[in-house]
Amino acid sequence: MTNKHVNAIIVGAGASGGVVAKELATSGMSVMLFERGEWPNYDEHPNDELISQRTEVLGSPFGPDPLKNPRVLISKSGERQIVTPISGGYNNNAACVGSGTVSYGAMAWRLMEEDFKLRTVYGHVDGSTLEDWPITYEDLEPCYEKAEWEIGVSGDDTQNPFAPPRNKKQPMPPFEYNHEAKVLCEASKRLGLHPFPIPMLRNSIPYNDRAGCIRNRTCVGFACPVDAKNGTQNTVIPIAIATGNCVLKTGSKVVEIMTNDHGKATGVRYFDQNDKPQIQTADLVVITGAAVETARLLLNSKSKLFPNGLGNNNDWVGRNLMGHAYTAACGLFDYDILDFSGPGATVAWCDFNHHNPGIIGGGLLTNDFNRLPYLYTGMRPPGSAMWGKEHKEFQRSMYHRTARIMGPVQEMPNFEARVTVDSKIKDFWGVPVAALSGEVHPLDYEHCKFLTNKAEEILKEAGAYQTWQNVGGKGGPSGYQHQNGTARMGNDKKTSVVNRYGQVHEIDNLFIADGSIMVNGGGFNPALTIMALGYWVGGYIAKTFATTKFK
Amino acid sequence: MTSQNRREFIKSAGLVFGSIILFPSCLKNKNNYRFFTSEEALCIIAICEQIIPKDGSPGATDAGVIYYIDNQLSGVFYYDQEIYRNGILYLQKYCEKTYQKPFQQLIPEKQTQLLKILESNQLTETDWPRGKPADFFNRIVGHTMQGFYGSPIHGGNKDYMSFTMLRIDYPLVIGQNRYVSNI
Numbered sequence: 001m002t003n004k005h006v007n008a009i010i011v012g013a014g015a016s017g018g019v020v021a022k023e024l025a026t027s028g029m030s031v032m033l034f035e036r037g038e039w040p041n042y043d044e045h046p047n048d049e050l051i052s053q054r055t056e057v058l059g060s061p062f063g064p065d066p067l068k069n070p071r072v073l074i075s076k077s078g079e080r081q082i083v084t085p086i087s088g089g090y091n092n093n094a095a096c097v098g099s100g101t102v103s104y105g106a107m108a109w110r111l112m113e114e115d116f117k118l119r120t121v122y123g124h125v126d127g128s129t130l131e132d133w134p135i136t137y138e139d140l141e142p143c144y145e146k147a148e149w150e151i152g153v154s155g156d157d158t159q160n161p162f163a164p165p166r167n168k169k170q171p172m173p174p175f176e177y178n179h180e181a182k183v184l185c186e187a188s189k190r191l192g193l194h195p196f197p198i199p200m201l202r203n204s205i206p207y208n209d210r211a212g213c214i215r216n217r218t219c220v221g222f223a224c225p226v227d228a229k230n231g232t233q234n235t236v237i238p239i240a241i242a243t244g245n246c247v248l249k250t251g252s253k254v255v256e257i258m259t260n261d262h263g264k265a266t267g268v269r270y271f272d273q274n275d276k277p278q279i280q281t282a283d284l285v286v287i288t289g290a291a292v293e294t295a296r297l298l299l300n301s302k303s304k305l306f307p308n309g310l311g312n313n314n315d316w317v318g319r320n321l322m323g324h325a326y327t328a329a330c331g332l333f334d335y336d337i338l339d340f341s342g343p344g345a346t347v348a349w350c351d352f353n354h355h356n357p358g359i360i361g362g363g364l365l366t367n368d369f370n371r372l373p374y375l376y377t378g379m380r381p382p383g384s385a386m387w388g389k390e391h392k393e394f395q396r397s398m399y400h401r402t403a404r405i406m407g408p409v410q411e412m413p414n415f416e417a418r419v420t421v422d423s424k425i426k427d428f429w430g431v432p433v434a435a436l437s438g439e440v441h442p443l444d445y446e447h448c449k450f451l452t453n454k455a456e457e458i459l460k461e462a463g464a465y466q467t468w469q470n471v472g473g474k475g476g477p478s479g480y481q482h483q484n485g486t487a488r489m490g491n492d493k494k495t496s497v498v499n500r501y502g503q504v505h506e507i508d509n510l511f512i513a514d515g516s517i518m519v520n521g522g523g524f525n526p527a528l529t530i531m532a533l534g535y536w537v538g539g540y541i542a543k544t545f546a547t548t549k550f551k
Numbered sequence: 552m553t554s555q556n557r558r559e560f561i562k563s564a565g566l567v568f569g570s571i572i573l574f575p576s577c578l579k580n581k582n583n584y585r586f587f588t589s590e591e592a593l594c595i596i597a598i599c600e601q602i603i604p605k606d607g608s609p610g611a612t613d614a615g616v617i618y619y620i621d622n623q624l625s626g627v628f629y630y631d632q633e634i635y636r637n638g639i640l641y642l643q644k645y646c647e648k649t650y651q652k653p654f655q656q657l658i659p660e661k662q663t664q665l666l667k668i669l670e671s672n673q674l675t676e677t678d679w680p681r682g683k684p685a686d687f688f689n690r691i692v693g694h695t696m697q698g699f700y701g702s703p704i705h706g707g708n709k710d711y712m713s714f715t716m717l718r719i720d721y722p723l724v725i726g727q728n729r730y731v732s733n734i
Contacts, residue, residue: 050701057697058705059626179721340719373700373717387602387692388663396608399717403693
């Protein structure tokens with residue numbers, strides 16, 4: 001049986017794919033939205049720390065299947081190691097409808113104006129491919145606004161003096177601080193800093209016919225039992241499907257983008273829910289598989305015209321793999337500073353995003369998400385016992401008394417940090433897997449150190465009787481859930497993969513709309529930016545298709 | 552057959568089946584474990600109790616951490632089976648050679664001392680022919696923490712006892728949006 005030809009195929013129903021599906025389907029285009037995972041179900045993995053998206057010890061609750069989806073990790077010395085979604089170094093992103101937006105912490109950050117023009121602001125950086133984006137903050141601002149209102153954000157940017165300009169306020173009021181945040185907020189004000197409530201893709205009040213947040217202790221890493229966390233799975237994807245123009249195919253693994261002799265994309269090859277090979281044709285294809293899988297799909301789609309994979313004539317696909325160099329300081333208090341109302345992170349500081357001498361980019365700081373008991377067993381001052389009586393005593397007496405301030409530090413893009421495919425190692429469907437390699441840039445550690453010192457100062461001012469640092473920014477490969485950068489957007493075809501609209505330079509009916517096209521990750525959690533890019537690329541496609549059909 | 556006879560017959564048949572069929576199968580598999588032998592389990596239980604000892608509140612043994620490890624070794628952690636099996640063997644050989652006793656019969660102070668030796672890889676290759684002692688020990692540390700502080704549905708953390716110790720409510724009552732208090 002042949003599948004009916006459609007206008008557009010979208011590969012991956014995550015933060016961006018769901019948005020693109022909604023933009024295209026509401027414009028009247030026929031859409032096939034592919035997702036390798038299934039609809040997420042709260043009841044199948046409730047409140048179990050060992051099977052949560054944050055602590056994948058016994059399983060990855062939102063996919064992919066640990067036994068069917070290996071990757072290869074290449075060490076600095078060139079050793080190749082096979083890793084799975086529940087072993088270290090895999091850099092797993094959820095594989096389900098909504099992807100990471102089902103279980104994320106849901107911070108709703110806009111990048112700042114400077115983040116779009118790092119090269120202009122900071123100049124050349126040795127050993128880095130630091131560059132300006134081909135679009136500006138002003139270009140993306142309306143898309144941020146759409147993401148905030150259609151998907152749903154609680155926040156109040158007027159409390160953040162460093163916030164970029166906006167046309168419309170966030171739709172819901174911000175969340176109140178929890179106990180830890182109140183203490184840290186007051187202390188940081190005494191240091192001259194500017195604390196404010198973290199904007200969240202989570203309902204502070206009922207919104208979009210769904211409930212307000214119940215401050216569940218187990219929030220980040222889990223689906224929400226009352227559906228108060230806003231992802232694409234409970235907002236734009238249902239809207240896309242309701243138009244009647246969009247079919248969502250779950251359990252379907254797209255393994256190749258097909259192209260013809262004229263250099264046009266013609267459709268995709270995929271394995272359906274029963275693992276049978278299938279073909280779907282379309283007028284155009286949009287890839288939204290996140291930085292690792294998007295690069296793998298491009299590299300695995302070889303043809304006579306594109307022997308090195310699609311968009312890869314200049315060897316830029318898979319390059320500049322980035323994530324965030326997370327860094328933190330911890331402090332011990334002599335009273336219960338935590339109240340464990342979920343998700344825990346409520347206060348932020350943007351004082352260290354840009355405009356700090358000697359620091360390129362920097363990053364934001366926030367108080368930490370609630371740490372569940374097993375995660376906390378690894379959290380100890382340097383030199384502490386990691387087992388035995390002393391370890392247990394610390395766990396018992398300090399579980400409510402340990403505060404942490406942390407932040408995602410902007411990584412310097414690095415040409416050698418990359419995704420390749422390993423032709424020898426195949427997944428369950430016989431397709432070469434992604435191989436990750438490369439180290440982070442040496443400056444990342446310096447930037448992390450700077451931020452960690454600031455975090456530690458706040459903890460000390462707040463009355464912590466002992467503090468210590470967990471400085472990030474070393475080793476590699478980078479990536480993880482904030483993975484980005486592997487199909488950079490740019491005006492110069494020689495040093496980028498897609499143009500300013502996410503259109504692959506060499507193939508004008510092939511688009512990429514996820515974090516892969518980001519030129520750098522910004523010093524912020526990227527979900528809202530990836531959603532905004534979905535509106536940006538999706539909006540362009542819908543508008544252009546109405547006239548040219550990309551023929 | 553009279554009713555009396557029938558009762559006698561059932562009784563004796565039960566005895567016969569009980570002794571011939573059921574009893575030998577119990578002999579073959581007389582422990583409650585999927586992966587460990589009873590002897591191996593005694594060793595691991597002793598190590599786990601060292602990692603999370605009973606004090607004012609329950610320790611690893613009380614929480615049934617051994618069942619967590621045993622369950623996972625026959626499932627998700629199948630690739631760790633060899634490390635466990637070999638590690639227990641080497642450790643017990645070393646204990647027999649040095650103290651003429653298995654690990655679980657050493658006094659707690661001696662056990663602690665020996666685990667620190669494992670942790671810092673201080674055994675020779677003769678005593679530990681394959682892999683490193685620290686790999687064996689650190690795995691057990693990780694698994695013990697998971698079994699003690701994780702969810703009871705995987706074995707371990709019996710009756711949420713570690714959550715009581717940590718003063719946190721559990722579990723969440725779905726639909727009512729509150730936790731059951733166990734503090």
